[in-house]
Amino acid sequence: MIRFENVTKVYDQKARPALDSINLEIDRGEFAFLVGASGSGKSTFLRLVLKEDRASSGAVYVAGQNVANISSWRVPRLRRGIGVVFQDFRLLPQKTVFANVAFAMQVIGKSRSVIRDTVPEVLKTVGLEGKENRLPHELSGGEQQRVAIARAVVNRPGILLADEPTGNLDPTTSMGIMGVLDKINQNGTTVVMATHDDDIVNEMRKRVVELRNGVIIRDEAKALYTSMIPIVGQSRRLRDASGREPEPAAVPAAGTGADARAAGEGQL
């Protein structure tokens, strides 16, 4: 569903690349965590999937299509197939819950009757029945994030990207959000979630891709936030685009996980 082939992203010629020769494939229906400290390149990865930015080199494929070959007037179509949620919710403060979700359908020309049928259904999926007419400031943070998720999936995208969706939420609320994301994943949507919340990752036991300084240093199925397997040195790639399981590493990289966790406390 998402495939990165040797992707490098350089924002600033003088700085190190934000992403450095990334090879990664995420299959349809998968749930993958993208973990790593602040500045490790998680958001950049997601932006490249959305074609918000162009890769400096290499190719990004979304649903089999190289996004570099999508002309600018067809980019909206790419984005209709991808839902996005952020740490800061990004709701429209003067619109009700219903109107916020309906907005995503209105702007792509869905008819009023379709909107009237679909929005309540999606709000029920995210657990917001009965709150259609509230304004965002009348909701808790967790509820606001549920609205944002509802808006992201109301047009039934094949992919849901979540950039630290629980970054502003307390642990209990965060687990609720994870429940919603899991449910959406169960319905067949590919979910990629960037986070540095270790409790969540440990709880979910999903695939974990760990980035450090723009390089993938770990890619593990049903994994924990910190690696259970010793990690190879940063200079070696753990897997190529086709491989799934990381190679068993010879050299244990002590403290890697702790470093990541410590750095992860910082805000973006």
Add this chain to the structure above:
Amino acid sequence: MRLQFVLAEIGSGLRRNLSMVVSVILVTFVSLTFVGAAGMLQLQINQMKGYWYDKVQVAIFLCSDGSTAAGCATGPATPEQQDNLGKLLESPAVAQYVNDFQFESKDDAYKHFKEQFSNSPIVDSVTPDQLPASFRINMKDPEKYQIISETFSSQAGVETVIDQRQLLERLFSVMNAASLVAVSVAGVMIVCAILLIATTIRLSAFSRRRETGIMRLVGASKVVIQLPFILEGVIAAVIGAALASATLWAVAHFFLGGYLSQQYPDTAFISAAQTLILAPALIGLGVLLAGVSSLLTLRRYLRV
């Protein structure tokens, strides 16, 4: 649904940016009024050309008491000289260019003068003796004025030969200069209008960046995202153009049609209805201004 959405967005944008929208309306109003004024002057020139060109004459003024011209050294024109001039006008060499001619005596001239300046005190101080007698010639082709001038200027008893058309041309060149000034002022104002529209749209895009950001993310098309901003500018500019058209109409109706045509009943002024043909041009220009400046602005500030 999409159309409804775009319309709702335009409405909220216009309300949110009301003071900027009002200034766009005023600037386009003023600049297009100047453009329209230039247009009106041109219409007026054409009107006067059409009205006067078949009425204007070449006048051969005969020497009178006060004449100082070289041909008048012998004093006022004698009846003999006058006869000679009449014969010359009828001779085949000259007659081929002449449609017809009349002789205007000093008394006729005095009568016309009194009519023309009826409400001016100057009439009382003028006597028939002071006004020259003249031949009034209607040319077949007004462009051939030079031939008459060359033939008659050197004749005895002729003070001067005047082409009324040239007097008109002088008036027209003044009017042309005035319309040029109007166009230059309009040019400066149009630059102001373009910059102001660009600023307005930028502010508008900034104040709605939340909405447009979400629209981008959920895959709204460029048209849906940008059209409200473009139409906002276009609507303001069209209102300005409509005001400019109304102003020009009012000037033609009340000033030209009312005041000036009372003052100068002989002059053919353009009618108020004629100024309305300028309206579509002004509105088109307004749309173009707003469209171009918003396209340029959005390309920079509202990437999709």
